[in-house]
Amino acid sequence: MDFELITYDKSDGIATITLNRPDRMNAFTGQMINEWYAALLDAHEDRDTKVVIVTGSGRGFCAGADVGGKGPLGGLQDQKRTPAENRNFLRDGVQRIPRLVALMEKPYIAAVNGAAVGAGMDMASMCDMRFAAESARFGMTYVRMGIIPGDGGAYYLPRIVGLANALDLIWTGRIFGAEEALAMGYVSAVVPDGDLMEHTRGYASKLMSGPAVAIQLAKRLVYRSLHTDVDGALDLASQAMYIAQSTEDAVEGPRSFAEKRDPQFKGR
Numbered sequence: 001m002d003f004e005l006i007t008y009d010k011s012d013g014i015a016t017i018t019l020n021r022p023d024r025m026n027a028f029t030g031q032m033i034n035e036w037y038a039a040l041l042d043a044h045e046d047r048d049t050k051v052v053i054v055t056g057s058g059r060g061f062c063a064g065a066d067v068g069g070k071g072p073l074g075g076l077q078d079q080k081r082t083p084a085e086n087r088n089f090l091r092d093g094v095q096r097i098p099r100l101v102a103l104m105e106k107p108y109i110a111a112v113n114g115a116a117v118g119a120g121m122d123m124a125s126m127c128d129m130r131f132a133a134e135s136a137r138f139g140m141t142y143v144r145m146g147i148i149p150g151d152g153g154a155y156y157l158p159r160i161v162g163l164a165n166a167l168d169l170i171w172t173g174r175i176f177g178a179e180e181a182l183a184m185g186y187v188s189a190v191v192p193d194g195d196l197m198e199h200t201r202g203y204a205s206k207l208m209s210g211p212a213v214a215i216q217l218a219k220r221l222v223y224r225s226l227h228t229d230v231d232g233a234l235d236l237a238s239q240a241m242y243i244a245q246s247t248e249d250a251v252e253g254p255r256s257f258a259e260k261r262d263p264q265f266k267g268r
Helices: 030-045 083-089 096-101 119-125 141-145 153-161 163-172 178-183 193-208 212-225 230-245 248-258
Strands: 006-011 014-019 051-056 060-062 108-112 115-117 129-133 137-139 175-177 189-191
Touching: 006 030, 014 030, 014 193, 030 096, 051 060, 051 193, 060 119, 108 119, 108 193, 115 119, 119 137, 119 153, 129 178, 129 193, 137 178, 141 163, 153 163, 175 178, 178 189, 189 193, 212 230, 212 248
Parallel strands: 014 051, 051 108, 060 115, 108 129, 115 137, 129 189
Antiparallel strands: 006 014, 137 175
16 A cells, blocks of 8 residues: 555564654544554554554644544534434544554554644554653543544543543543653653654564564453453463463573573564
């Protein structure tokens, strides 16, 4: 697929998706969603890709849907759509992204370089973790338009910052900065603007050189354990451990420890 509204790069086991509409603060259109989905699907299916990063170009990470633009996402409250069309509007559009992300076992990291508001904040929230530039700003601004989080924000946000914080952010729609995001646990680190991608790729490189099967199984186990009791979680852990112990990396880890050297994991 040819990309016009994003850039997509794969190198050293890391896939980087950069939203590329800087003149619109990377507000997404239907075309951008299609391209974003295609890039995510490629990263998901590519055996050589171990980590996925998403970021934005210019001053913004993502300003949400381009409600003032043309095309299928222009005017979220378009009165010309019938109730039947509205019923599937989100499901067949932007919600394809979180549904695909839910299938991805590879680490998915947001490098938030600027404003992440509305659906843009939802897009950051569905990542496994977030690193923020000092200039980054966040806001669940749906309430300002009289609507609710439609892209998974009501699902992800309470799991990241807790129920009370999530409700405060959703009810008020207030804008908050990177340091407050760090204090509430929404982001994992705040770094100078010019160091954001170096920091993010540095972290991704550590994961990329690790035992990929174990890392991916651990991600699956963590997320699935959120939806079961302790007995069910322990059963899932037993199944995952059986797979992990059958890999070459599970042999290399103890061997390198005994030989007092760094492990050379192969991801198999």
